[in-house]
Amino acid sequence: xxxxxxxxDGSTGARPGRRPTMSDVAxxxxxxxxxxSLIFRNAPGASDSTRERVFQVAKEIxxxxxxxxxxxxxxxxxxxxxxxxxxxxxxxxxxxxxxxEADRVGYDIVLSTTVPTRDEERAVDALVGHRCEALILFGxxxxxxxxxxLSREHPVVAVSRRVPDATLDSVHTAEAKGVRQAVxxxxxxxxxxxxxxxxxxGPGAAERRxxxxxxMRKHGLAEWVRVIPxxxxxxxxxxxxxxxxxxxxxxxxxxxxxxxxxxxxLGALHKAGVKVPQEVSVVGYDDSRVAMLSHIGLTTVHQxxxxxxxxxxxxxxxxxxxxxxxxxxxxxxxxxxxxDTTGPPR
Amino acid sequence: xxxxQGDTPGGPPRRGDRRPxxTDVAxxxxxxxxxxSLVFRDAPGASTATRERVFRVAEEIxxxxxxxxxxxxxxxxxxxxxxxxxxxxxxxxxxxxxxPVAEERGYExxxxxxxxxxxxxxxxxxxxxxxxxxxxxxGPTLPTSYIAELxxxxxxxSLGRHFRGIDVDSVHTAEAKGVRQAIxxxxxxxxxxxxxxxxxxGPGSAERRxxxxxxMRKHGLDDYIRVLPxxxxxxxxxxxxxxxxxxxxxxxxxxxxxxxxxxxxxLDVVWxxxxSVPGDLSVVGYDDSHLAHLSxxxxxxxxxDPDRHAELAVRCVVDRLDGTRxxxxxxxxxxxxxxxxxxxxxxxxxxxxxxxGGDGVET
Numbered sequence: 001x002x003x004x005x006x007x008x009d010g011s012t013g014a015r016p017g018r019r020p021t022m023s024d025v026a027x028x029x030x031x032x033x034x035x036x037s038l039i040f041r042n043a044p045g046a047s048d049s050t051r052e053r054v055f056q057v058a059k060e061i062x063x064x065x066x067x068x069x070x071x072x073x074x075x076x077x078x079x080x081x082x083x084x085x086x087x088x089x090x091x092x093x094x095x096x097x098x099x100x101e102a103d104r105v106g107y108d109i110v111l112s113t114t115v116p117t118r119d120e121e122r123a124v125d126a127l128v129g130h131r132c133e134a135l136i137l138f139g140x141x142x143x144x145x146x147x148x149x150l151s152r153e154h155p156v157v158a159v160s161r162r163v164p165d166a167t168l169d170s171v172h173t174a175e176a177k178g179v180r181q182a183v184x185x186x187x188x189x190x191x192x193x194x195x196x197x198x199x200x201x202g203p204g205a206a207e208r209r210x211x212x213x214x215x216m217r218k219h220g221l222a223e224w225v226r227v228i229p230x231x232x233x234x235x236x237x238x239x240x241x242x243x244x245x246x247x248x249x250x251x252x253x254x255x256x257x258x259x260x261x262x263x264x265x266l267g268a269l270h271k272a273g274v275k276v277p278q279e280v281s282v283v284g285y286d287d288s289r290v291a292m293l294s295h296i297g298l299t300t301v302h303q304x305x306x307x308x309x310x311x312x313x314x315x316x317x318x319x320x321x322x323x324x325x326x327x328x329x330x331x332x333x334x335x336x337x338x339x340d341t342t343g344p345p346r
Numbered sequence: 347x348x349x350x351q352g353d354t355p356g357g358p359p360r361r362g363d364r365r366p367x368x369t370d371v372a373x374x375x376x377x378x379x380x381x382x383s384l385v386f387r388d389a390p391g392a393s394t395a396t397r398e399r400v401f402r403v404a405e406e407i408x409x410x411x412x413x414x415x416x417x418x419x420x421x422x423x424x425x426x427x428x429x430x431x432x433x434x435x436x437x438x439x440x441x442x443x444x445x446p447v448a449e450e451r452g453y454e455x456x457x458x459x460x461x462x463x464x465x466x467x468x469x470x471x472x473x474x475x476x477x478x479x480x481x482x483x484x485g486p487t488l489p490t491s492y493i494a495e496l497x498x499x500x501x502x503x504s505l506g507r508h509f510r511g512i513d514v515d516s517v518h519t520a521e522a523k524g525v526r527q528a529i530x531x532x533x534x535x536x537x538x539x540x541x542x543x544x545x546x547x548g549p550g551s552a553e554r555r556x557x558x559x560x561x562m563r564k565h566g567l568d569d570y571i572r573v574l575p576x577x578x579x580x581x582x583x584x585x586x587x588x589x590x591x592x593x594x595x596x597x598x599x600x601x602x603x604x605x606x607x608x609x610x611x612x613l614d615v616v617w618x619x620x621x622s623v624p625g626d627l628s629v630v631g632y633d634d635s636h637l638a639h640l641s642x643x644x645x646x647x648x649x650x651d652p653d654r655h656a657e658l659a660v661r662c663v664v665d666r667l668d669g670t671r672x673x674x675x676x677x678x679x680x681x682x683x684x685x686x687x688x689x690x691x692x693x694x695x696x697x698x699x700x701x702x703g704g705d706g707v708e709t
Contacts, residue, residue: 086432087438087442087636092432096462096463099459100463100464108475109472110458113441115442115445117446117449126454126455126456130425130476234640264640267643297618
C-alpha cells in the first residue's frame with residue numbers, strides 16, 4: 001500500500017479559499033486583534049462605535065464565529081465529529097478505525113448520521129453544534145461549494161470524496177486504479193461484455209464511471225461500454241438486475257458501484273436462478289466486512305478502511321493544529337480481491 | 347429512587363450574589379430571552395439598535411457569557427444520547443427510526459458507538475460529556491449496577507434489554523414469545539433436532555436461551571436440547587458452524603441463532619461448505635434487520651419492530667425529562683416470526699451425512 005501525498009494547487013501558503021480570520025477583521029477594521037477578540041467575547045473595553053465597526057467588517061468579509069460556543073471556545077473540546085451513513089457497512093469499518101486512532105491521539109469522537117429523514121447538512125450542523133474541533137465526513141454527497149464553505153468555517157476532512165481544487169483535506173482511494181484492476185482482471189479471464197452499474201452522485205462514483213470507460217477503451221472494448229445508472233444501495237443492484245434480466249441476454253460480467261450494490265444484484269440474480277460466476281461474474285467495490293462474510297464471497301476492490309480511518313483522524317488533528325496549512329489530498333492504493341463471484345465467461 | 351431534575355444540574359444552589367443570567371439581560375433590555383441569545387450568538391435577526399442595547403445592558407449588569415459551555419449549560423441542551431454498536435445492523439435500523447421521533451419531540455440526537463477499542467462505558471462517558479439530557483442505550487451489555495448508577499444521573503432507557511429492580515426504563519421484545527414462535531414453526535416443519543446458538547451475555551440472550559429450552563420441552567424434545575455458546579456476532583455464528591460441520595454425524599437439522607448477525611455468520615460457513623439451506627439445514631435468526639431481507643440471504647427470523655422501539659424509547663426519556671413520570675416503565679413489544687427462505691422441512695435422513703467438498707447434498 002503506497003501512500004501518495006498530493007498538495008492542492010494553492011500550495012503557496014495562502015489558500016485562495018481560506019477562511020477569514022480574526023486577524024483579517026482586525027486589519028480591515030484598523031484595530032488590534034486583541035480588541036477584535038474582546039469584542040467577540042463581549043468583554044468590556046471597546047467603545048460602541050468600535051464594536052459596531054468590527055461587527056460590520058466581520059460581516060463584510062464573511063468572518064463568522066458561527067456559534068457562541070465556537071467564538072468563546074478558546075477551551076479545546078478535543079472532540080472530532082464524524083458524519084456517516086449508519087446503514088453503510090463500510091462506514092462501520094471506517095468508524096472503528098477512527099475511534100482507534102482518535103484514542104491514540106487523545107481525541108474523542110461523536111457521530112452524526114444521515115438517515116432518510118435527515119440530510120447531510122443537518123447531520124453536519126449537529127456536529128458543529130456539539131463544538132467538534134474538526135469534522136470528518138464519510139462519503140459526503142453534498143455540493144463542492146458547500147464543502148468549500150464549510151471548510152472555511154471549520155477544519156474538514158472528506159473521506160472517499162475527492163474535492164476538486166483541493167480547498168479542503170481529503171483522504172480517499174485511487175478510484176481509477178481500483179476500477180482498472182477489476183476490468184484488467186475480467187478481460188484477462190476472457191470477458192468482453194462487461195457492464196458497470198454506477199453510483200450516481202455517490203462518493204467516488206464519477207471517478208469510477210470514468211475509469212470504467214477508459215479501461216474498456218484501453219482494452220479495445222469501446223463498443224461494449226455500458227453504464228446502468230444506479231446508486232450506492234442494495235436497491236440499485238436489484239433494479240439493475242431487473243433491467244438486465246428483462247433483456248435478451250445477460251452481460252458476462254458486471255462491475256457494481258460498491259459492495260452494497262453488488263449484494264443487491266447478487267440477490268436478485270440468485271433469486272432468478274442465474275448462476276454466479278458461471279453465467280455472470282460480479283465485482284463489488286469497498287470490501288466491507290459484511291461483503292467478506294457473505295456466503296457468496298464477493299470479488300471486490302479492497303479499500304483499506306483501517307488506513308483511511310487512521311489518516312482521516314490524523315489529517316483532522318493536523319488541520320486543527322495548523323489551520324492555515326495548504327489543503328492536502330491523501331490517496332491510498334486499492335487492491336482487487338478475487339473471491340468467488342468471478343470466473344471465466346460462459 | 348428517582349432524583350428530581352434540578353434547574354441547575356451539577357451546580358450549587360444559587361446564592362444572593364448569583365451571576366446575572368441571559369433572562370436578566372432580556373428583562374432589562376425589554377426583549378425576549380431568545381433574542382438575547384440570538385444577539386450573543388451573533389446570528390442575524392436583530393436590528394443594530396437592539397443589538398447595541400442588549401450589549402449595553404449586558405455590560406451594565408455585568409452579564410458575561412464567560413465560556414460557551416457555561417452559557418449553554420444554563421439552558422437545556424435538548425440533546426438525547428444514543429449508545430449503539432456500529433456494526434449491528436439492527437441498531438442501524440433503530441437509529442434511523444429514532445431520529446424522526448426525537449426531532450418531532452424537539453430533541454437532537456447524538457450517537458456514540460462501542461467498538462473493539464472503545465467499550466460501552468467510554469461511549470457513554472462521551473455522551474455525558476456532551477451534555478445529553480437523556481440516554482437511549484441500544485442493547486447495552488453493561489452491568490446492572492452501572493446502569494442503575496447512570497439512571498440516578500439522568501433519564502435512561504434501555505432498548506432490547508430489561509434491567510430488573512432498578513429505576514431505568516426499558517423497551518424490549520417479548521423474547522420468549524419470539525423463540526416459541528420460531529420453535530413451533532420448525533417443529534411444524536418436522537424438525538426435532540433443533541440447536542440454539544446463544545447470545546452469551548448479550549441483550550435478550552438469557553431470555554431466549556431459557557425460552558428455547560422451555561419450548562423444546564413443551565414439544566417433548568428434551569433430548570434434542572443443545573445450546574452452543576455464542577455472542578451475537580457473525581464470528582460466533584461462523585465458529586459454531588465449524589463446530590457442527592466437524593461433527594458431521596450429529597448435525598442438527600435446524601439452528602436457532604442468537605440474532606441475525608450470528609445467523610449470517612453461520613450461513614456463510616455452511617454455504618461455503620456446500621450445504622444447501624434449507625435442504626440440508628434450516629436456520630432462523632432474530633431481529634429482522636435490513637440485511638435479513640436481502641433476497642440472497644432471505645433469512646427466516648423473529649421480527650423486532652425498530653420503529654416501535656424508537657417511538658417508545660424516546661417517549662420514555664422525554665416523559666421523564668418533562669417530569670410526567672418518575673416510576674420506571676417497561677414496554678414489552680410483540681415479536682413476529684417472519685418465515686423466508688432459510689427454513690423448510692428437514693432432509694429425509696433426519697441426520698446429516700454429506701461428502702466434504704463443494705458439491706453438497708441434493709435432497
